Amino acid sequence: MIEIKNLNKKFNNNSVLKNLNINIEKGESAVVIGQSGTGKSVMLKCLLGLIKPDSGMIKINNVSILDKNLSYSNKNRIKIGMLFQGGALFDSLPVWKNISFISLQGKVSEKECKINALMTLEKVGLKSNISDLYPSELSGGMQKRVALARAIFSEPDIILFDEPTTGLDPITADVINNLILEKVKDLGATALTITHDMASARTIASKVYMLHDGAIIWGDDVSELEKTDNKFILQFTRGESNGPISHRSN
């Protein structure tokens, strides 16, 4: 379960998050949609402890992950997996070491790590013969799959996806969407995805939220996406330039 309450974040004088509130139930797959620059990535980075919010509260499984000074404090060691937009695979390490990176830093033997990495590789539909290749030797779709394998390797309670289908062709994007859906269900994890890709949102989401100007302005079941008369949702899903959402030059 993810609970974000009254989250605020400013960069210089620019308020990016303005009293952001969102509740994602355990096992739910939530998708946050919204225009570029509305604060989606900042919200995700606050969840990961990569950005310190100015005020507010973040709870995961009913435990606050921010201490009194709003610094990240994951004392309960809640496992969070993250799929970055560009994959963020370590280019100095082969595929299997990327996947099992977290175990390699522990006391698990390299042999065992490799076996586990190969098993995870299989779960995302890749063959073991690519395990010794480096990320630069893989296609974009394969890199995304390896990144997904790394995100689910430690069987996390929470999985975050940042624009999982960006830069992929529609067929590969659909494969990734279905893989995400399948793996989130298999693990019983709570998932939070941010995306612009409505096809992706419709496939992955059980609930959809719209972030506009630093706050959630709409949230409902994915089926309501087609029924709602919310002008922001209508403009965004139809991809129209005219409407309440003004075009941003950034």
Next chain:
Amino acid sequence: MKVLVNTGSSILGFIQEVGRLFLFILKTFKAATSRWYLKNFFLQIISIGYLSLPVVALTSFFTGGALAIQIYYGGNQFNSEVIVSSIVALGITRELGPVLGGIVVAGRVSAAIAAELGTMKVTEQIDALRTLSTDPYEYLVFPRVLAAVISLPILVGFADIIGIMGGWLVGVQSLGFNGTVYLQNTEAFLESGDIISGLIKASVFGFIISIMGSYHGFNSKGGAQGVGRSTMNAVVSSSILILASNYIMTNLLFSS
């Protein structure tokens, strides 16, 4: 009025930058008290130390040779066998070995560190490390700093020997000195303090090179252009700091 505003904001910007650098150094020292990634450290020893040896050796060899010629033709040629050998030995061990070695390594290593870490920053690999419960200061920065602090004195030790041999070769082959007498004079004039002072300087230069490379890499913004700017800043700032700290250390080590 505009001049005052611009000057004020430049000064404030500089103070902020110094503050950020100071915090970065503190975090690196803190990383030293946590987990040590020995494999990364040994890889960096090879990358920073071993692979820099050819370029440092060549620099030192030609510098030693050029120094011998300059002293011979520029100074009094009377008793030149004693003067050339002693000044080459002192010049190389006290100043030219560590400073030129440091600047050459700054160009090679500081740039490489800034480019590598800068690329990791802009492609979110450093963020990915954090999400995988790994402190990037422990995993990336500290192994590089430790490797540079240890490697540089060893490199300069080699540079000292090769530089002196460069001077000897030129002295014997071009200037007509007796090789044995040249080496005896070198040995007679050179004291352990001369060599040790150069090695201390080299260690400090190693710290400067690795910290500036890591700091600028960690603060890379944007894409390829941002990484390029960080790389340039790393080389320029580490070269200037090497020369400035060399002056301070020379004052401290030799003024007494």
